[in-house]
Amino acid sequence: MSCWALIPIKLPALGKGRLAGVLGPGERQRLVRAMLDRVLDALLDSTLVNRVAIVTPATNLTSRPIEILPDRGLGLNGSVQQAGLTLAERGATELVVMHGDLPLARPEDIDELVLRGRQAGLALAPDQARVGTNAIYLKTGSGFRFQFGTESFPIHLAEALRCGLTPTIVERPGLAFDVDLPADLAHFAHPLPHSLTHTLTPRRDPAGRHFPTLHRNPMPWPTVHSESLPTYARD
Ligand SMILES: Nc1nc2c(ncn2[C@@H]2O[C@H](COP(=O)(O)OP(=O)(O)OP(=O)(O)O)[C@@H](O)[C@H]2O)c(=O)[nH]1
Numbered sequence: 001m002s003c004w005a006l007i008p009i010k011l012p013a014l015g016k017g018r019l020a021g022v023l024g025p026g027e028r029q030r031l032v033r034a035m036l037d038r039v040l041d042a043l044l045d046s047t048l049v050n051r052v053a054i055v056t057p058a059t060n061l062t063s064r065p066i067e068i069l070p071d072r073g074l075g076l077n078g079s080v081q082q083a084g085l086t087l088a089e090r091g092a093t094e095l096v097v098m099h100g101d102l103p104l105a106r107p108e109d110i111d112e113l114v115l116r117g118r119q120a121g122l123a124l125a126p127d128q129a130r131v132g133t134n135a136i137y138l139k140t141g142s143g144f145r146f147q148f149g150t151e152s153f154p155i156h157l158a159e160a161l162r163c164g165l166t167p168t169i170v171e172r173p174g175l176a177f178d179v180d181l182p183a184d185l186a187h188f189a190h191p192l193p194h195s196l197t198h199t200l201t202p203r204r205d206p207a208g209r210h211f212p213t214l215h216r217n218p219m220p221w222p223t224v225h226s227e228s229l230p231t232y233a234r235d
C-alpha cells in the first residue's frame with residue numbers, strides 16, 4: 001500500500017478571504033503558510049502516510065521535500081480530482097485529502113483517519129459544525145468525486161453511498177477545527193487541542209439510512225488529555 005496525503009492550496013495572496021476584515025493581505029498570507037506548516041508537520045510525522053503532495057498554483061509554498069503538483073485552474077474539486085489521478089498513476093493506492101487550514105492537526109489524528117478509512121474503505125472528517133469536510137481518506141480507483149464547497153459534508157456522505165461505500169466518520173478536534181472566520185483565530189492562538197463533548201442520536205443520512213448525529217454540548221470546549229479525544233465509526 002502506498003498512502004499519499006494531498007493538500008490543495010490556492011495562491012496564498014487569494015487565501016482566507018473571510019479574514020480580510022481582521023487581517024491584512026500579508027498577515028493572511030503568513031497565516032496560510034503557518035497553518036500549512038503545521039499540517040505538514042503532522043503529515044510528515046504520521047506513521048501511516050508515506051508521501052505528501054500539495055496541489056497548488058503557488059511556486060514557493062514550502063522548502064520541504066514534498067511533491068508539488070500543478071493546479072491547472074480546474075477549481076478546488078477539479079484540481080484535487082486531477083492530482084489524485086496523477087498520484088494514482090505514480091502508485092498511490094490510498095489518498096488522504098486534507099485542507100491546509102487545520103492548525104491543530106496531529107499525527108495521531110491522521111493515523112486514526114487512515115486506520116478507520118482502511119477498515120471502511122472511506123473516512124470523512126467533518127468540520128466542527130458538521131457542515132464542511134476537512135479531510136477524507138479514500139482508496140484510489142473508488143470513483144469517489146470530490147464535492148468540496150458549501151455544505152460538503154452531507155454531500156460527501158451521499159457521494160460515498162453512491163460509490164457503494166459506507167463511510168466512517170472521524171471526529172477529532174485536530175481534524176474538526178479549521179480557521180475560516182475571525183472567531184476561529186482565538187482558538188488558533190490556543191496551544192492545546194480541545195475536546196468535543198457530544199452524544200449520539202440517530203438521524204437519516206441523505207440516502208435515507210440512519211446515521212448518528214453528534215450534538216455538541218453548548219458549553220465551551222474544555223482542554224482534555226489526548227486519550228479522551230472522541231471518534232466514532234458507523235457500525
Ligand atoms: N489548489 C487549489 N486549492 C484551492 C482552490 N480553491 C481553494 N483551495 C484550497 O482549498 C481549501 C479550502 O478553500 P476555501 O475555503 O475556498 O478558501 P480559504 O482560503 O480556506 O478561505 P476563504 O478565502 O475565506 O474562502 C484551502 O486550503 C484553499 O487554499 C483551488 O482552486 N485550487
Ligand SMILES: O=C(O)[C@H](O)COP(=O)(O)O
Nearest residue numbers: 132133148149152178180
Ligand atoms: O468542503 C468544504 O468544507 C470546504 O471546501 C472547506 O473549506 P473551508 O473550511 O476553508 O471553508
